Amino acid sequence: MQFTEKKIESTLRREGYKLTPQRRAVLNAIADSHDHLTPADIYDKVRQEHPGIGLVTVYRTLDILDKLGLICEVHSGGNCRSYLMRRPQEHHHHLICSECGAVADFTECDFSELEHRLSRDTGFEIEGHLLEFSGRCHNCRKATPS
Amino acid sequence: MQFTEKKIESTLRREGYKLTPQRRAVLNAIADSHDHLTPADIYDKVRQEHPGIGLVTVYRTLDILDKLGLICEVHSGGNCRSYLMRRPQEHHHHLICSECGAVADFTECDFSELEHRLSRDTGFEIEGHLLEFSGRCHNCRKATPS
DNA sequence: TGTGTAATTGAAAACGTTTTTCATTTACAC
């Protein structure tokens, strides 16, 4: 923990970000929890020790920490829905371009083995799954080869 | 297409829902597109033929169609983030309880083969993936065995 | 083919989350 925290602080500094008490507080809130915390969760936790912090600062700090790869953003259930016609036996998954948002479909996914194992290990009764790959699509690769 | 549409209309009726022009319009908007449409997308499309429809009605219709299993909701990128500390080499995935939201972690995922194939077929350069199982957790199963 | 009624609709307002704006404060290089 302390190790990780030190490393994170030095990363911030190295990237030219100032190390403010607010950032430290957000960092600690996340580090102290083994759960996923929403921005609001983090705001609430941080305010206990640090009343007066602005929610805006929490958002800004999260953006930075995420951009630096120090925390990771989890795509949790909520307001990010889109819909499509359910066509029978058309279970499929997506490849999404991180640059332009282009979507390609694919259908391959065989999780029967993994589902058995997980079910046994966790007691969950598995009902469905979500599989998504992200990457750069053909067009974006041509446009800006990295 | 016509077939699917007819089936859907009869399903609505069978479940006691009235078949209004607005519902038909939302249905057609989704059926006509092979893309995922957000509620706002659908609203825009529907309004072309059916100005005066309320966005509220779109939302309500989507809820119903989803509940009946006629369309499916896709978890697309957007505003549903939560954060956790990125611990090195801790790439992992989630099992999420659809009833209480409990989360269990697991680490197994080997997509190297699939990634190769997808990359070849689609031209995407794959950078990452998201895998999530949903189901009912141990506690929820004990509480309400289905 | 009317008629009654419960379901459905849309305007408006409320809501929760995230972003923008801007004046004030602060970290830190010198």
Place this chain on the structure above:
DNA sequence: GTGTAAATGAAAAACGTTTTCAATTACACA
């Protein structure tokens, strides 16, 4: 210490979504 650019927080705007409620409408039934 001092100067300066970066960071903060209050407030308001901007989202996407839900609630409320009076007016409208689909459809079962006479």
